Amino acid sequence: MESSGKNPRVGLFVTCLVDLFRPAVGFASVRLLEDAGCDVSVPMAQTCCGQPAYNSGDRADTRAIAEEVIKSFEDFDYIVAPSGSCAGMLKKHYPSLFLDDPVWHKRSVAFSAKVHELTSFLTDVLSVSSVSAKFNGSVTYHDSCSGLRELGIQGQPRKLLSTVEGLEMTEMKDPDVCCGFGGTFCVKYSDISNAIVEKKAANVENTAADLLLAGDLGCLMNIAGKLRRQKAKTEVRHVAEVLAGMTNSPPIGGRGKS
Amino acid sequence: MSGREAILGKVRNALAANGSASDRQQVVTERLETAPKGIVPARGKLKPAQRVALFRSMAEQVSCTVRQVKKRDTIPRAVMEYLRSKNLPAALRMGDDRRLTRLPWADFHTLDIKTGPSDGDDLSGISYASGGIAETGTVMLQSGSDNPTTINFLPEHHIVVVDAKDIAGDLETLYAKLRRKFGRGGMPRVVNLITGPSRSGDVEQKIVLGAHGPRAVHIIIVDA
Amino acid sequence: MTQHTITSPAFKENARAALNNTQLQRALGNVEQGFIAKRSLAADALPEFDALRDNARDIKNHSLEHLDLYLEAYEAKVIETGGHVHWAQTAEDARGIVLDICRKVDAKIVTKSKSMITEEIGLNDFLEKSGIAPIETDLGEYIIQLRGEAPSHIIAPAVHVNKDEVEEAFRKAHDYLPGNRELEEPEQLLDEARRVLRAKYFEADIGITGANFLVAETGTSIVVTNEGNADLTQTLPRIHVVIASIEKIVPTLEDSAQILRVLARSATGQESSVYTTFSTGPRRPDDPDGPDQYHVILLDNGRSAMLGTEFQEMLRCIRCGACMNHCPVYHAVGGHAYGWVYPGPMGAVLTPSLIGVDKSGHLPNASTFCGRCESVCPMRIPLPKMMRHWREREFERGLNPATARYGLKFWAYFAKRPRLYHFAAAFGLPLLAFFGGRKRRLRKLPFAGGWTRHRDLPAPQTKSFLQQWQKHEARRRGGRT
Numbered sequence: 019m020e021s022s023g024k025n026p027r028v029g030l031f032v033t034c035l036v037d038l039f040r041p042a043v044g045f046a047s048v049r050l051l052e053d054a055g056c057d058v059s060v061p062m063a064q065t066c067c068g069q070p071a072y073n074s075g076d077r078a079d080t081r082a083i084a085e086e087v088i089k090s091f092e093d094f095d096y097i098v099a100p101s102g103s104c105a106g107m108l109k110k111h112y113p114s115l116f117l118d119d120p121v122w123h124k125r126s127v128a129f130s131a132k133v134h135e136l137t138s139f140l141t142d143v144l145s146v147s148s149v150s151a152k153f154n155g156s157v158t159y160h161d162s163c164s165g166l167r168e169l170g171i172q173g174q175p176r177k178l179l180s181t182v183e184g185l186e187m188t189e190m191k192d193p194d195v196c197c198g199f200g201g202t203f204c205v206k207y208s209d210i211s212n213a214i215v216e217k218k219a220a221n222v223e224n225t226a227a228d229l230l231l232a233g234d235l236g237c238l239m240n241i242a243g244k245l246r247r248q249k250a251k252t253e254v255r256h257v258a259e260v261l262a263g264m265t266n267s268p269p270i271g272g273r274g275k276s
Numbered sequence: 277m278s279g280r281e282a283i284l285g286k287v288r289n290a291l292a293a294n295g296s297a298s299d300r301q302q303v304v305t306e307r308l309e310t311a312p313k314g315i316v317p318a319r320g321k322l323k324p325a326q327r328v329a330l331f332r333s334m335a336e337q338v339s340c341t342v343r344q345v346k347k348r349d350t351i352p353r354a355v356m357e358y359l360r361s362k363n364l365p366a367a368l369r370m371g372d373d374r375r376l377t378r379l380p381w382a383d384f385h386t387l388d389i390k391t392g393p394s395d396g397d398d399l400s401g402i403s404y405a406s407g408g409i410a411e412t413g414t415v416m417l418q419s420g421s422d423n424p425t426t427i428n429f430l431p432e433h434h435i436v437v438v439d440a441k442d443i444a445g446d447l448e449t450l451y452a453k454l455r456r457k458f459g460r461g462g463m464p465r466v467v468n469l470i471t472g473p474s475r476s477g478d479v480e481q482k483i484v485l486g487a488h489g490p491r492a493v494h495i496i497i498v499d500a
Numbered sequence: 501m502t503q504h505t506i507t508s509p510a511f512k513e514n515a516r517a518a519l520n521n522t523q524l525q526r527a528l529g530n531v532e533q534g535f536i537a538k539r540s541l542a543a544d545a546l547p548e549f550d551a552l553r554d555n556a557r558d559i560k561n562h563s564l565e566h567l568d569l570y571l572e573a574y575e576a577k578v579i580e581t582g583g584h585v586h587w588a589q590t591a592e593d594a595r596g597i598v599l600d601i602c603r604k605v606d607a608k609i610v611t612k613s614k615s616m617i618t619e620e621i622g623l624n625d626f627l628e629k630s631g632i633a634p635i636e637t638d639l640g641e642y643i644i645q646l647r648g649e650a651p652s653h654i655i656a657p658a659v660h661v662n663k664d665e666v667e668e669a670f671r672k673a674h675d676y677l678p679g680n681r682e683l684e685e686p687e688q689l690l691d692e693a694r695r696v697l698r699a700k701y702f703e704a705d706i707g708i709t710g711a712n713f714l715v716a717e718t719g720t721s722i723v724v725t726n727e728g729n730a731d732l733t734q735t736l737p738r739i740h741v742v743i744a745s746i747e748k749i750v751p752t753l754e755d756s757a758q759i760l761r762v763l764a765r766s767a768t769g770q771e772s773s774v775y776t777t778f779s780t781g782p783r784r785p786d787d788p789d790g791p792d793q794y795h796v797i798l799l800d801n802g803r804s805a806m807l808g809t810e811f812q813e814m815l816r817c818i819r820c821g822a823c824m825n826h827c828p829v830y831h832a833v834g835g836h837a838y839g840w841v842y843p844g845p846m847g848a849v850l851t852p853s854l855i856g857v858d859k860s861g862h863l864p865n866a867s868t869f870c871g872r873c874e875s876v877c878p879m880r881i882p883l884p885k886m887m888r889h890w891r892e893r894e895f896e897r898g899l900n901p902a903t904a905r906y907g908l909k910f911w912a913y914f915a916k917r918p919r920l921y922h923f924a925a926a927f928g929l930p931l932l933a934f935f936g937g938r939k940r941r942l943r944k945l946p947f948a949g950g951w952t953r954h955r956d957l958p959a960p961q962t963k964s965f966l967q968q969w970q971k972h973e974a975r976r977r978g979g980r981t
Contacts, residue, residue, distance in 0.1 A: 032965050032966065034915075036965055037925070037964045037965045037966055038925055038929060038960055038964055038965075039958060039959075039960040039961075040958075040960075040961075040965075041961055041963070041964065041965035041968050041969075042961075043965075044965035044968075044969065045965070045968075045972075060966070060969050060973075062918065062922070062966060062970065063918040063919075064918060064966075065914070065915045065916075065917075065918050065921045065922075066915045068915070070908065070911060070912075070915075071908060071911075071912050071915070072888070073869060073888060073891065074891060074895060074900070074904070074908050075888065075890075075891030075892040075893070075894055075895030075896070075900070076892075076895050076908055076912065077892055077895075079908075079909075079912035079915075079916065082912075082916050083912070083915050083916055086916060086918065163868070163869070163870035163871055163872070164869075164871070167870070167871035167872070167874070167875050168871065195828060195870075195872070196828045196868050196870035196872065198828065198868060199868065200867070200868025200869060200870070201868075201869075202904075203865075203866070203867065203868045203869075204868075204950065204951060205948070205950030205951055206865065206866075206904075206950065207512070207515070207829075207865075207866050208949075208950035208951065208953055208954060209512075209515060209516050209519055209954075210515055210519070210829055210832050210833060210866065211868075211954070212953075212954035212955070213519055213832040213833075214828045214829070214831075214832055214868070215954070215955065239957070239958045240955065242941075242956075242958050243941070243951070243954075243955030243956045243957055243958060244954070244955045246941050246955070246956045246958075247943075247954070247955045247956050268940055270958045271940060271941045271956060271958035271959075272939045272940035272941050272958070278587065279586070279587035279588055279589050279593055279800075280575075280587040282587075282589050283571075283587050283589055283746065283798070283800045283804060284568050284571065284572070286800070286804035286805070286807075287567050287568040287571070287746070287804045287807060288568045290804060290805075290807035290808035290809075291565060291566075291567065291568065291807060291808060294565055300566055300569060301569060303566065304566050304569040304570060304573065304751070307562075307751045307752065308573060308716060308717050308751060308752060311717060311751075311752040311753065311754045311755075312752075312754065313754050314552070314555045314559070314754060314755070314757070314758040315548050315551050315552055315555055315758065317546055317547070317548045317552075317761070318547065318548070334771070337771075338770075338771075338772075338774070371788070392788055393788040393789040396698065396702060411771075412771050412772040413771075413772075414772055414776075419784075419787055419789075419790060420784075420786055420787060421786050421787065421788045424787075424788045424789045425731070425735050425789050425790060426735060426736075426789045428731070429728050429731045429732055429735065430732075446757075447757045447760070448754060448757055451753045451754060451757065454753075461577060461717055461718055461719075462718065463581075463718045463719075463720055463778060463780040464780070465779070465780055465781060465782070465783065465784050465787055465790055466735075466777065466778065466779055466780070466790065467777070467778040468731070468775065468776075468777055468778075469772070469775070469776040469777070469778075470774065470775060471770075471771075471772040471773065471774050471775075471776075472774050473774070474726070474727055474728040474774060474775075475726050475727065475774060476639045476640075476690055476726060476727045477534075477656070477726070477768070478638070478639040478640035478643065478656060478657075478658055478690075479639070479643075479658075479661075479663050479666055479686035479689050479690065480527070480530055480662065480663050480686060481530045481531075481534040481535075481656070481659070482686045484686050484687050484690045486690070486691070486694065487639060487690060487693075487694060487726065487727035487728060487729065488637065488694060488697065488698070488701075488727045488728040488729040488731075488732055489727065489728025489731065489732070489774075489775070490728075
């Protein structure tokens with residue numbers, strides 16, 4: 019796609035998990051943004067939003083990472099991430115890292131104002147009301163916590179999914195309850211995390227949906243890991259893959275038991 | 277150093293950066309004097325007739341039984357009917373509130389009236405509420421010899437009379453009434469807001485009525 | 501009795517035991533099902549609910565910012581109405597004051613209504629050791645007192661107990677009652693507790709209650725219950741002792757009305773609790789009932805040290821329990837696992853303030869930061885943010901485990917250096933992908949046992965997105981020219 023100069027210039031913050039574990043989500047995000055008329059760039063100078071350090075109490079490293087992210091992205095019209103958690107970090111938490119530094123604080127506030135999660139950017143900012151994708155099957159949607167509670171993402175992905183041809187939505191019990199991932203929590207407190215994801219996996223399985231979707235790869239890997247370990251039928255993908263009509267690659271964690 | 281000085285000293289030190297002492301004191305004095313009202317929910321601001329209706333339905337929602345009578349004189353009859361309907365003995369504990377003691381109880385000569393605070397042996401007691409709150413179906417009772425506090429808690433059945441004109445929309449209106457009666461900063465020894473019969477959900481979250489206080493609260497609203 | 505023992509350092513072990521305790525897991529199901537639905541209905545039924553939450557937050561902020569002055573105003577009013585005010589810097593001071601009051605009247609039996617503050621100061625153990633019998637009157641508290649346990653929830657102390665366990669405790673404690681009585685149902689259990697405890701109210705020399713609010717304007721203590729036990733506790737004995745922490749102060753009656761509107765709804769989903777009782781001083785000349793003496797013990801025990809810090813907002817807490825009712829971690833392990841008096845998210849913030857983060861570091865760490873607690877907190881306390889602040893304090897003091905610190909530093913070294921990071925990724929990914937094999941998942945991975953013990957690890961593709969994107973872009977650009 020040629021840049022017309024008028025198209026919004028979007029910097030895609032891929033997120034470390036998508037970059038390392040699920041490139042398909044990155045490509046799906048690019049397609050959705052380009053289809054919506056964006057001029058998408060992916061700065062190479064990106065690694066992670068800094069949450070592992072931030073949530074471990076390491077403010078100094080978090081701040082150093084945040085500075086790198088801001089420097090790489092602040093010139094775009096918008097910064098978009100296919101993750102409520104990482105977008106929430108960039109949008110809601112970065113400014114709090116610079117409270118003692120007026121210059122950087124101002125920069126971080128200006129940066130944060132331009133940050134959006136993918137599905138909310140498409141619907142709330144670009145007013146996209148439908149996608150041209152097909153998926154023959156039933157899906158259920160898990161609301162990832164940060165996206166839901168920090169950014170108010172709940173209706174947006176569902177609205178877009180409702181326009182996917184052939185897709186049938188089956189809501190699970192407690193879709194808005196945590197899956198037990200919690201970043202390093204799932205490793206540090208693996209027994210508790212397991213108890214939480216067991217409930218989530220059961221709620222997913224009870225819908226008998228073909229596919230579980232969510233907007234955050236951390237949650238998806240956690241739930242997929244549990245579903246596969248339990249030899250469940252439901253497969254797992256990031257919502258962007260379905261919205262972009264890119265469901266040819268194997269699902270997260272591989273195929274479900276048929 | 278006394279505990280008092282130590283605690284207040286620590287609090288003052290921690291808050292030291294928050295403005296001059298005289299400014300802070302002024303803010304506090306003003307607030308205590310003006311007692312600004314916050315948000316009163318719309319349902320706490322209904323007109324009198326709707327207010328009584330709301331009071332009634334809210335009280336019923338919290339498992340009170342409610343009866344409305346036209347005149348005070350008919351209270352003894354209403355009480356007798358309640359006692360009979362519950363198979364209770366014709367005995368009643370009350371304080372010396374003249375709105376109660378002057379009623380024609382003598383018309384029911386079988387009724388055994390005991391006055392004064394409850395000793396724990398009463399099955400039924402009656403109190404005259406100083407007000408009601410429509411917003412929540414609550415009655416307000418004040419301590420004193422006219423309506424001893426023990427009557428609110430010890431009898432198995434608590435009958436509460438409230439005048440329709442005393443049913444306010446919200447708690448704030450009753451606070452204002454207390455201030456008029458007891459002066460700014462004054463309070464009766466005890467004010468009880470009672471919203472339904474005593475209950476507990478402590479065993480497996482199943483709500484059971486009649487924990488330590490009354491098992492039943494019967495409200496009689498008097499129109500005039 | 502092990503009420504005062506701190507087992508927070510063993511949180512992980514406690515949690516594991518809790519997860520394997522089938523009785524407990526059955527009981528915890530009640531929290532998840534009951535409280536959440538009730539709160540949600542009550543909140544939805546009041547259009548002004550969220551605006552009231554804002555007001556409640558502002559009132560407490562204002563009170564805390566002027567706490568010294570409101571405490572003084574409150575004290576003056578209590579004294580004016582004939583009451584006594586005692587100031588306790590520590591738990592020990594508070595226990596000593598209670599004992600003094602007991603000794604003066606040679607008290608043998610003390611009734612108590614539910615009070616987290618008395619749990620915090622370990623009052624029951626202390627009174628027992630001093631030869632005074634404390635009797636809990638709240639049904640839940642009574643149950644756990646009989647079982648020799650601490651509360652596992654701040655408003656439903658026996659929420660971890662199933663009814664057959666209550667029956668067992670009652671049969672053992674009330675062995676003077678006929679052995680063949682029916683005692684299976686909550687109604688029968690409550691009825692028995694009512695009869696047993698009714699006698700105790702009359703026997704007690706002193707009644708101890710907590711307070712939900714202290715009103716500076718009038719010198720009033722407000723206590724909220726559903727059972728009416730606080731009222732009998734404070735009305736029948738000769739002496740009423742209120743124990744409350746200093747942050748319970750609100751300026752005026754109007755302020756209490758604002759917070760009362762969010763308290764019951766957030767706690768039990770009621771529009772109002774059954775009993776809201778305002779107590780001001782001892783029995784007056786025209787009073788035919790009520791206590792002869794009215795004492796208030798104002799407890800600091802670490803609160804003043806929270807003022808002016810990043811934890812000040814925690815002092816807004818009104819102990820409704822909504823945070824733990826909505827917490828997935830609490831649902832999984834229950835309250836005892838937290839290892840001290842205050843469980844759940846509010847405990848994860850408050851406990852380190854009161855007993856030290858060195859003893860309770862697990863608590864602010866054992867959270868997924870799902871944010872559900874903050875979203876339901878009537879006082880809008882940013883609980884996750886404050887848990888993070890505790891993690892920062894731990895990190896600054898080097899309290900977290902060395903392996904975690906080095907791991908984090910190692911990762912951060914790369915995360916701050918994108919080129920190096922991508923270079924490393926280019927090596928690591930194919931390896932993981934290889935082990936993932938055709939199934940695209942790993943069942944075991946060195947150093948990732950925490951993950952793979954319970955779930956598979958979805959394997960990555962061989963190349964990172966950024967690697968692929970670079971090629972893809974080069975092709976696109978190549979195609980254009």
